[in-house]
Amino acid sequence: MAYGSVVNFIVAQAAENVSETAANATTKPPSTPEGIAVAYGSLVIMALLPIFFGSYRSACVHKEQKHETMTTRDAAMFPIMASIALFGLYIIFKLFSKEHINLLLTGYFFFLGVLALTQVLSPIVSKLVPAAVPNIKYHILFTQGEDDNKQDIINYKFTSHDIVALICCLGVGAWYLIQKHWVANNLFGLAFAVNAVELLRLNNVVTGCILLSGLFIYDIFWVFGTDVMVTVAKSFEAPIKLVFPQDLLTHGFAANNFAMLGLGDIVVPGIFIALLLRFDHSLNRQSKLYFHATFVAYFLGLMTTILVMHVFKHAQPALLYLVPACLGTPLAVALVKGDLTALFKYEDSSNEEEESKKDEKQTKPAESKKVK
Numbered sequence: 194m195a196y197g198s199v200v201n202f203i204v205a206q207a208a209e210n211v212s213e214t215a216a217n218a219t220t221k222p223p224s225t226p227e228g229i230a231v232a233y234g235s236l237v238i239m240a241l242l243p244i245f246f247g248s249y250r251s252a253c254v255h256k257e258q259k260h261e262t263m264t265t266r267d268a269a270m271f272p273i274m275a276s277i278a279l280f281g282l283y284i285i286f287k288l289f290s291k292e293h294i295n296l297l298l299t300g301y302f303f304f305l306g307v308l309a310l311t312q313v314l315s316p317i318v319s320k321l322v323p324a325a326v327p328n329i330k331y332h333i334l335f336t337q338g339e340d341d342n343k344q345d346i347i348n349y350k351f352t353s354h355d356i357v358a359l360i361c362c363l364g365v366g367a368w369y370l371i372q373k374h375w376v377a378n379n380l381f382g383l384a385f386a387v388n389a390v391e392l393l394r395l396n397n398v399v400t401g402c403i404l405l406s407g408l409f410i411y412d413i414f415w416v417f418g419t420d421v422m423v424t425v426a427k428s429f430e431a432p433i434k435l436v437f438p439q440d441l442l443t444h445g446f447a448a449n450n451f452a453m454l455g456l457g458d459i460v461v462p463g464i465f466i467a468l469l470l471r472f473d474h475s476l477n478r479q480s481k482l483y484f485h486a487t488f489v490a491y492f493l494g495l496m497t498t499i500l501v502m503h504v505f506k507h508a509q510p511a512l513l514y515l516v517p518a519c520l521g522t523p524l525a526v527a528l529v530k531g532d533l534t535a536l537f538k539y540e541d542s543s544n545e546e547e548e549s550k551k552d553e554k555q556t557k558p559a560e561s562k563k564v565k
């Protein structure tokens with residue numbers, strides 16, 4: 194998941210909280226207590242699944258796949274870039290027709306959504322495809338330069354089963370384009386979240402603390418401090434949120450009184466929780482204490498957000514509750530277990546190891562030539 198795509202999630206997630214909750218409170222008929230419970234319960238489950246599976250996928254591909262690592266500087270700049278993007282959208286929606294802008298956004302997120310969903314579903318589809326269908330391997334390679342100066346511009350491997358998965362996901366994409374149905378929206382949203390948690394890495398805990406602290410301030414300021422969030426939220430249409438109807442029990446799949454959760458409230462804590470799972474693996478212990486403790490803390494923080502929002506009938510910046518829970522829990526556990534130094538010293542080293550190996554390969558031929 195690209196760095197810019199996650200910025201888009203952060204830009205929109207708190208805004209959607211504001212507009213959707215306000216709309217439900219003022220223009221939609223009240224839902225039954227049972228319907229509200231089903232909606233919020235479903236949102237919580239849908240929020241936990243991408244973090245859980247994305248974290249484990251992150252740990253599995255840690256040494257097998259290239260990934261995008263967020264540095265300390267990136268983390269410090271992230272809230273600023275998200276704020277600039279948010280205010281830019283605010284100006285654009287003020288100056289231009291929101292119908293035309295949302296038409297472009299729909300096409301953009303259709304393309305991203307199909308690719309993200311294919312990435313998630315390919316392993317599942319591969320197991321479901323009949324054995325009679327051969328799993329042929331393909332490799333698209335487009336390079337620039339020759340010999341030592343050769344660079345890969347496109348280097349993508351896939352199979353015929355991946356093509357089957359792509360066709361299925363194109364069907365979901367068509368469903369989303371035609372109806373903007375909430376189920377299709379959620380499929381895209383879950384795929385975005387899983388890929389983001391899996392592929393976007395924090396290089397250490399300090400970077401995670403900086404990122405979460407910055408977005409903690411960002412979320413509070415733009416939700417409570419200005420009308421920018423509300424304006425963008427009322428105009429922005431894209432699968433950057435998970436939704437679930439509160440009137441599903443009474444109106445079925447035609448229900449339209451939605452509770453929602455922005456993807457930023459899942460992705461941002463999720464990449465930090467995934468880092469803690471990799472830290473657990475580095476300790477070589479039997480338990481995954483830091484991952485499980487922070488995962489439970491995220492759940493409790495999310496429940497607190499929903500409770501406060503439901504009681505006060507006003508949208509809440511979810512990171513106001515999630516950030517203290519996700520930062521305080523591992524720090525408290527590390528303090529009790531005596532792992533505080535190890536926690537702050539831990540860094541993902543796969544990228545550094547790969548770069549050092551490449552440097553060694555490049556220096557060895559040069560040294561051998563000098564000897565000759």
